[in-house]
Amino acid sequence: MYLTKEEEAMFNGEFGEATELAIKVVVKVGEVLGATRLIDVAHAHISGISYFNILDYGVRFIEDLEHKGACFRTFTTANPYAAINADFNGKFFSNEVINKQMRVVNALKNMGAKAFTCAPYYIRTPREGEHLAWAESNAVLYANSVCGARTNREGGPLSLMEAIIGKTYLSGVHLDENRIPEVSVTVESLRNELEVAAAGFIIGKYFPTSIPYVKGLSYSYEYYLRGFLAAFGSSSNSPMVVLEGVTPNYKRLLSRGEISKSENISVAEVHEFIKEHIKNSCSNALYIIGCPHLSRKEVHDIVSYVLSKDRIDIHDREMWLITYSNIKLSDNLRRKLLKHGIKIYENICPVVTRLSMIGVSCVITDSVKALHYIPKLAGVPAFLLNRESMIRAFTRGDPLVD
């Protein structure tokens, strides 16, 4: 691989031990993937920071890097961490878990991490054509497909190395020729965020390795697209979808390639998928909205809707709204929400948290991504319910019978 003078100096240890290690990793991975040089990235996003995923091995590695003086050379954000600041019905995590998770968070902050969210595009929205080094599949898909920026789907440890050198290897969807759709999908008219996300999951199953050209979603709300891409990323390895009417230059991208296969996603197929997973209630249920993290506007919309109705005390169920920090809500407002059984948590992710440890027996969510990962990572079964039904049940106290 060709290296600039500065990169060579990094490689030879002139920028310290951590930088040397980081550039060696990125160069080796790049060489294996056929890259001929490195490129600067405007923003790195690190995944793999939940203590429940990385365990003591990850804590040790990340702290060792900090001790070696590692410092991020580009704007860097990280995924949300385990829900250690949360309680379910008064039950908290053990101090051991909390402390180990905080060690990871502090090490990343000391190296320069600016935020902890799975929606880094709300912290710093990527510009069209910009090169990024992002891990976290929903963010990668959003950056490529909605913003027209360029990032491969990096792994957790690799993205950490890329943050340290502020560079990635030139390969994959950083190159024009690898951003061309190969298959085409038409989605029939769908009603809500849940249906659109379900369509994303189904498309990913049809085409687990190709970039699809998707028609029929251009009039969706932004958060529908976010859920769609997150769900697609759970069943597909592709880093990108070309969305008609949304993705910058979608016409040019379509015209440059050849569509080898076409599919139609019918309303019936989507309803069938949801029917298999839907549930209104179960015992010790935790209701979750915010996978991926909610935008500031969504939080405000939900909060003002809930508080615009008559206040009702809800004791028999609990909902978490998950978002990133800087959502300015007064303590008074939070207390009012709590009366409705609603808590707002920032910077955390319940999906990468062993929820069974705090007494949760099942999760009900509007996120198809969460549906897919919660049984594997959080250790409890998960079911679907659309957002409107959930919010109504927590606003008016409607019974949730299954």
Place this chain on the structure above:
Amino acid sequence: MIRLRIRAIVEGADCCSDVAFSEKPVSFLGDTDVRSGVIKGVGEVSGKILLLPASVGSTVGSYVLYALSKNGKAPLAIVTSSIDPIIVTGAVISNIPLYQLLEPWNKAKNILMNGSRRGCIIKGEYLVID
């Protein structure tokens, strides 16, 4: 004795040792006990040449190789048929020599299935199995 062609991804010195062989792809996260150096379905890997078709699973699997190395339980070298960023990252951060097998996986598999368990890495170009 049989000679299999390999290429160095992370360079290391020539060495000879027992071969720890995995018939199936290995998921480092979940399948590894970093204290004992035992990988489920493979056995003890520390100080051995680990031969596997591929690694699968979470990208934080790279950290498991790091932990093995910090605990003094790392394999002497890894030879894998399919190379991916997880194993490359893991090998570099842990300083474990890594080689890609340049011959069909089944050829290596058949030899190991016949009971051969001793191998040498020669010049970073060959894995020689007794």
